[in-house]
Amino acid sequence: MNPSFSVTGLSTGIIRPHEPFTDRIIVAADAACGGFADGDILVLAETAVATAEGNVVRLDSVTPSPHARELAERYHMDPRTVEVVLAESDSVVGGIPGFLLCMKQGTLLPNAGVDASNAPPGCIVPLPKDPDASAVHIKDEISRRCHARIGVIIADSRTHAMRLGCSGVAIGCAGITSVIDDRGRSDLFGRKLEVTKRAIADNIASAAELVMGEADECTPAALVRGLGMPIGDQAGVDTIDADECLFMGVFRNNRT
Secondary structure, three states: OOOOOEEEEEOOOOOOOOOOHHHHHHHHHHHHHOOOOOOOEEEEEHHHHHHHOOOOEEHHHOOOOHHHHHHHHHHOOOHHHHHHHHHHOOEEEEEEOOEEEEEEOOEEEEHHHOEOOOOOOOEEEOOOOOHHHHHHHHHHHHHHHHOOOOEEEEEEEEEOOOOOOEEEEEEEEEOOOOOEEOOOOEOOOOOEOOOOEEOHHHHHHHHHHHHHOOOOOOOOEEEEEOOOOOOOOOEOOOOOOHHHOHHHHHHHHOOO
């Protein structure tokens, strides 16, 4: 990969449910950097994608269950939000005030990805229903309309164990590989790498978040240019089983 690359924020204005999201992205890319070119990687905020797809929940339409009310009282949350989080989760591992730690689609994340930030008033926005499929659809549409072979990443913001703040993580990916396996390569002193795999899609998502912002920037997308990554037809984000995860494995193996 080229060590010199650029990251350009794409300003779209406020995204509303069922609006032609791809049209907004193409117009923004034309204005910001002359449109799409072969090899570009488009990074999209998950909330914007989910909103455009209509995956928005009005809180006044939610009736919390007794279990949701119990968890809401324990963790100081709106019971309607908890009800949506439970519906979006494969399981709930635990929580802290304001957040439930959930398993969803093979990964750990707060509140199962349900987000009130940048959601319409009185609403919350779950993750896109199928982020990989969303990435494929957007990639194919932009490639067809702009005559450019691109990659697409759907990105979310996540916290990391024992660290303050958030960084980007890919939850959907199309056109590029999400992880590069460096095992078998040699380090500076000739030792063979045995476990190193680079989370390329996550790293690109983090770079993009530097220009996308988390507040009122209206910049839910970024165009990454010049990495020189091969563009193909692959799709999906590589994950591992909970038993292979350092953090989950420690917790599971030390239960009493």
